[in-house]
Amino acid sequence: MTDATPGPVRRSDATKATILAAARAQFAASGYQSTTIRSVATAAGIDPSMVMRYFGNKEGLFAAAADFDLRLPDLAGVPRAGLGPALVSHFLDRWEGDETLMALLRTASTNEAAAARMQTLFATQMAPLIARLSGDARAGAAARAGLIASQVLGLALCRYVLKLPPVVALKRAEIVRRIGATVQSYLFDA
Incomplete structure (x- = not known):
């Protein structure tokens, strides 16, 4: 009986991962x-009822799909x-x-739940890092994190979503240099 349980659990996990x-x-x-339960099910090669079974509705599916970690680096060794x-x-990475x-960014501009998820993401992951880096108090770090978010989100919107030709044409090194200087000024009032 115990041997039969892992098989379906694995299939269930694999189905969820595919969805x-x-x-x-x-x-x-x-x-x-524009995304529908049916389009997701078709792309996953399953019946739409399976998407509903695991995630309930489109909002539940989006919430699970948008579970995201910024994977902020340990910058202790960076001057x-x-x-x-x-x-x-x-x-950029x-x-x-x-x-x-990218899905979260596109969706956040038209969906309140996605906007709230993006706000939480930056507040819970970015603000503590900025507090450590800048040595600023929590409220000051939140403001700094918000300004930094405005830069990286604006860059992503223009480069990857709107695909503005001058921004798309910029070399990575130039983006890092120019936007990096702005982010640096937000970190340390330079």
């Missing part, structure tokens, strides 16, 4: 409004003058390496 991968791709490509550029470089954050 979530399809949902992340759909939300990233089409945004929240103070290089912290802004290091953060910008990290965010995140935007280019994971479609979940």
Whole structure:
């Protein structure tokens, strides 16, 4: 009896993972409004009722698909003058390496739940890092984190969502240098 239990659990986990991968791709490509349970199910190669069974509805599916970690780096070894550029470089890696954050960005502009998730993401993950780096009190760090978020989210919106030609054409090194200087000034009032 014990041997029979792991099989279905693994199948269940695999099905959930397949659904979530399809949902992340759909939300990233089409945004929240245009993504449907049916389109996710089709992409996952399953019946739509399975999506409903595991996630309840589109909101539940999105909440599970948008579970995201910024994976902020340990910047202890980075010289103070290089912290802004290091953060910008990290965010470029995140935007280019994971479609979940892109889906969240696209959706947050039109969906309150997604906007709340993005706000929580930056408040709980970014603000503590900024407090440590800047040595600023919690309220000051939250303001600094908000300004930094405005830079990295604005960059992502213009470069990856709107695909503004001048921003897309910028070389990575130039983005890191220019936006990094702005982030540096937000960190240390430079």
